[in-house]
Amino acid sequence: MRSPDRAWLLRKELHELTASRAFWLLLLATGALVAHAFSDSLEVYAQASGAGGGAAALAQGLNPLDGIIVPTLGAYDLVATLLLPFVVIRLFAIEKQTGALPIVLQLPGRFSDVIVAKAIALLIGWMAAGMAGALAIVVWRAGGGHVHAAELWTVALGHLLRGFLTIGIGAAAAAISASAASAAILALAFTIGTWAVDYIAAGRGGVFARFAEYTPEAALRVFERGELRAGTVTVLLLLGFAGLVAATIWMREGVAVPRRARAALIALLVLGIAAAGADQWRWSHDTSEDRRNSFAAGDERVLRAIRQPLTVTAYLAAEDPRLADLERGVLAKLRRTMPDVRVVYAASERSEIFAAPGNHYGEVWYELGGRREMLRSTTEPIVLEVIYKLAGVPAPAASDAPAYPGYPLATTVPGAGLPFFAAWFIIVCVAWWLIRRPRSRRPAAS
Amino acid sequence: MTAPLLEIHGLSRRYGQLRALSDVSCTVRDGEILGLIGPNGSGKSTLFQCVAGVLPADAGTVLHQGSSLAPEHRKDVLFYLPDGARPWPDERVSWTLRFMEGVFGDPTGRRDRAIAALALEPLLDARLDTLSKGQLRRVLLALALVTPQPILLLDEPFDGLDLRQVRDVMDVLRAEARAGRTLFLSIHQLGDAARVCDRLVLLSGGKVVGEGTLDELRARAGVQQGALEEVFLALT
Numbered sequence: 001m002r003s004p005d006r007a008w009l010l011r012k013e014l015h016e017l018t019a020s021r022a023f024w025l026l027l028l029a030t031g032a033l034v035a036h037a038f039s040d041s042l043e044v045y046a047q048a049s050g051a052g053g054g055a056a057a058l059a060q061g062l063n064p065l066d067g068i069i070v071p072t073l074g075a076y077d078l079v080a081t082l083l084l085p086f087v088v089i090r091l092f093a094i095e096k097q098t099g100a101l102p103i104v105l106q107l108p109g110r111f112s113d114v115i116v117a118k119a120i121a122l123l124i125g126w127m128a129a130g131m132a133g134a135l136a137i138v139v140w141r142a143g144g145g146h147v148h149a150a151e152l153w154t155v156a157l158g159h160l161l162r163g164f165l166t167i168g169i170g171a172a173a174a175a176i177s178a179s180a181a182s183a184a185i186l187a188l189a190f191t192i193g194t195w196a197v198d199y200i201a202a203g204r205g206g207v208f209a210r211f212a213e214y215t216p217e218a219a220l221r222v223f224e225r226g227e228l229r230a231g232t233v234t235v236l237l238l239l240g241f242a243g244l245v246a247a248t249i250w251m252r253e254g255v256a257v258p259r260r261a262r263a264a265l266i267a268l269l270v271l272g273i274a275a276a277g278a279d280q281w282r283w284s285h286d287t288s289e290d291r292r293n294s295f296a297a298g299d300e301r302v303l304r305a306i307r308q309p310l311t312v313t314a315y316l317a318a319e320d321p322r323l324a325d326l327e328r329g330v331l332a333k334l335r336r337t338m339p340d341v342r343v344v345y346a347a348s349e350r351s352e353i354f355a356a357p358g359n360h361y362g363e364v365w366y367e368l369g370g371r372r373e374m375l376r377s378t379t380e381p382i383v384l385e386v387i388y389k390l391a392g393v394p395a396p397a398a399s400d401a402p403a404y405p406g407y408p409l410a411t412t413v414p415g416a417g418l419p420f421f422a423a424w425f426i427i428v429c430v431a432w433w434l435i436r437r438p439r440s441r442r443p444a445a446s
Numbered sequence: 447m448t449a450p451l452l453e454i455h456g457l458s459r460r461y462g463q464l465r466a467l468s469d470v471s472c473t474v475r476d477g478e479i480l481g482l483i484g485p486n487g488s489g490k491s492t493l494f495q496c497v498a499g500v501l502p503a504d505a506g507t508v509l510h511q512g513s514s515l516a517p518e519h520r521k522d523v524l525f526y527l528p529d530g531a532r533p534w535p536d537e538r539v540s541w542t543l544r545f546m547e548g549v550f551g552d553p554t555g556r557r558d559r560a561i562a563a564l565a566l567e568p569l570l571d572a573r574l575d576t577l578s579k580g581q582l583r584r585v586l587l588a589l590a591l592v593t594p595q596p597i598l599l600l601d602e603p604f605d606g607l608d609l610r611q612v613r614d615v616m617d618v619l620r621a622e623a624r625a626g627r628t629l630f631l632s633i634h635q636l637g638d639a640a641r642v643c644d645r646l647v648l649l650s651g652g653k654v655v656g657e658g659t660l661d662e663l664r665a666r667a668g669v670q671q672g673a674l675e676e677v678f679l680a681l682t
């Protein structure tokens with residue numbers, strides 16, 4: 001039989017998506033959440049910039065990425081967690097619920113084409129929801145706010161991938177479950193499970209911490225820091241793809257259950273191995289305007305030239321704030337910069353915070369070229385000084401690059417808040433009516 | 447002698463401890479209207495699902511013109527219209543038919559013919575979830591008629607239709623068969639089956655208890671002039 005016109009499959013799924021009330025309610029709720037987050041962050045940003053008449057924060061500390069973009073677009077994390085799964089499940093489960101799955105299974109071509117069409121339609125829907133965030137940024141810019149395009153796109157990409165992951169999870173849940181309600185429970189259980197992994201990782205470190213780097217919340221934080229990390233992007237894509245593959249395999253009800261289970265396990269195993277491999281992919285680009293994920297250019301040049309492996313052994317428990325400082329301020333940057341960095345978390349038990357002196361707790365050892373040095377400080381310049389000493393290279397001259405200026409904005413943006421939401425509400429309702437408006441002809445009696 | 451269009455050999459299917467199909471075999475000849483009849487729970491829908499490859503059989507094979515037809519390739523030669531489906535409830539009739547036409551690629555105007563034959567013109571702008579049972583049945587039949595496969599498996603095609611509509615749909619199906627399509631219909635109303643089908647397969651308790659024309663079945667049942675009801679009762 002001929003291959004199907006895939007455009008028809010996509011058109012059908014877009015039709016189904018826009019026919020769903022859940023989708024339009026998601027758009028409305030997204031508008032409300034983005035409007036609330038945007039208004040709040042605007043108010044705080046204006047006050048920090050001195051709008052309230054009080055002392056303003058240092059200009060360098062006023063960063064639109066942290067002050068406006070991340071909190072405003074943060075509404076999408078909530079939407080992706082609590083609302084999007086229902087829209088996804090509805091689109092993937094509709095044929096099972098209505099008894100139409102046998103018809104869909106008999107459409108020409110591969111069944112995976114149907115699943116891909118559903119995923120693309122949902123991504124388009126997710127991007128349509130993203131227009132509320134775009135509208136907020138336009139309002140911010142119109143009011144004189146500053147936007148660094150690269151870091152804005154990085155955060156937007158993070159939310160797009162977050163949505164893709166939710167699509168994968170929802171697809172798998174809808175395929176496995178007998179009803180949409182069961183699928184919703186399954187998707188919610190998965191989300192709560194990732195929260196549990198986050199929670200455990202925060203206290204235990206080790207394998208859990210490694211695993212927890214790819215929970216939706218943790219992965220999103222990478223993008224929200226203005227870092228474009230190849231490993232994170234790839235793992236999120238693979239996880240979302242794994243959900244779609246599982247759905248493709250499981251919804252082919254003409255195949256016996258043991259065969260489907262075997263195929264799903266093999267596919268998930270292969271994708272799991274690929275994800276583990278992608279985790280090792282260290283390429284990363286710092287898109288933040290204030291270069292928060294990078295050392296100074298001179299330091300990076302010197303560090304890149306050090307070819308010997310650097311081993312860092314940290315005797316700090318996972319929930320110790322000093323380890324968080326070290327991780328964010330030094331280790332993450334070292335991993336991005338030096339060709340060979342190995343970090344050993346030697347104190348993974350929380351009880352070691354309270355251990356007796358003499359067990360090395362609080363020490364961080366740096367080993368390079370057979371030489372070792374211990375530090376208790378987690379401050380970047382001190383650590384770099386030790387690394388240069390161990391490597392036997394001179395420290396670079398202090399950078400004369402201009403410091404991040406900061407972008408205070410002491411005035412509130414007119415048109416934000418309620419009018420913003422009203423505009424979004426009207427746009428969504430008009431679009432809803434245009435797409436689903438009743439036709440003039442009515443069905444004749446049977 | 448040419449091989450039958452479709453041969454079903456030894457199909458079996460269990461649902462847990464329940465044996466829904468037990469070693470079912472029958473043949474479908476080119477261009478005929480074959481009726482699958484049997485009481486509720488006799489395994490008619492299960493047989494259709496297994497033949498269509500949308501439900502795995504525990505055992506058995508399906509041959510197409512003498513060659514084995516793997517479940518994943520059955521959709522290349524047959525289309526199965528399930529009973530009880532209420533697909534895409536928010537879509538309009540016109541869009542649903544256009545979608546089937548588009549996805550199957552119909553250059554021959556099958557959609558327009560199906561709309562005319564099943565008198566669907568007044569329903570085209572209606573959403574599927576607003577249709578009555580009979581209206582929906584006609585729309586589903588139209589979906590099946592839009593497909594290009596040479597064999598159609600229609601599960602309860604007359605369910606929900608009134609007397610006049612049953613007669614009209616029978617005419618449509620006969621015209622479809624005359625045009626070269628082969629129809630395999632699952633029908634629980636024996637009177638309807640006797641009127642429209644060239645041959646019949648009697649299914650009871652998941653087993654074939656008879657296959658042939660009404661006269662052949664009468665002879666097998668030892669009923670000289672009886673209606674299909676009497677033949678069925680005699681054989682089951």
